[in-house]
Amino acid sequence: MWYGDEAGPDLLDLAQSVDLTADAVIALHASVTYRVFMLGFSPGFPYLGRVPDRIAVPRLATPRTRVEAGSVGIAGPQTGIYPQSSPGGWRIIGRTPVRLFALDRPHPFLLAPGDRVRFVPIGKEEFTSLNGPTP
Secondary structure, rough: EEEOOOHOOOOOHHHHHHHOOHHHHHHHHHOOOEEEEEEEOOOOEEEEEEEHHOOOOOOOOOOEEOOOOOOEEOOOOOEEEOOEEEOOOOOEEEEOOOOOOOOOOOOOOOOOOEEEEEOOEOOOHHHHHHHOOOO
């Protein structure tokens, strides 16, 4: 997961709101093995939990009209990944190059309830090499 920069527009504000550095938020977010609680909201959107209490922040007061596919956000005690571009109100802290939903695969959903997910920080160059052009 590429944290911050243009991939994670809410990372710095989130860090400031909880009195941490961006690096500390990244370390906390990446320190947990998350469980997929359920899929919903849009096809393949995993609700993952629980984020460390220190970075469990509420949704945005006003949702964005567009969140890019692969964006990873935090809303309360959960983190989630937007499988497609869509509106959304979660606080976006980064983006993954992993495609969670693809109709051209025999099993379109990459994740299922009960699966475990771990985020590994990568830089912009590695993200680009795995995903193509930057956001």
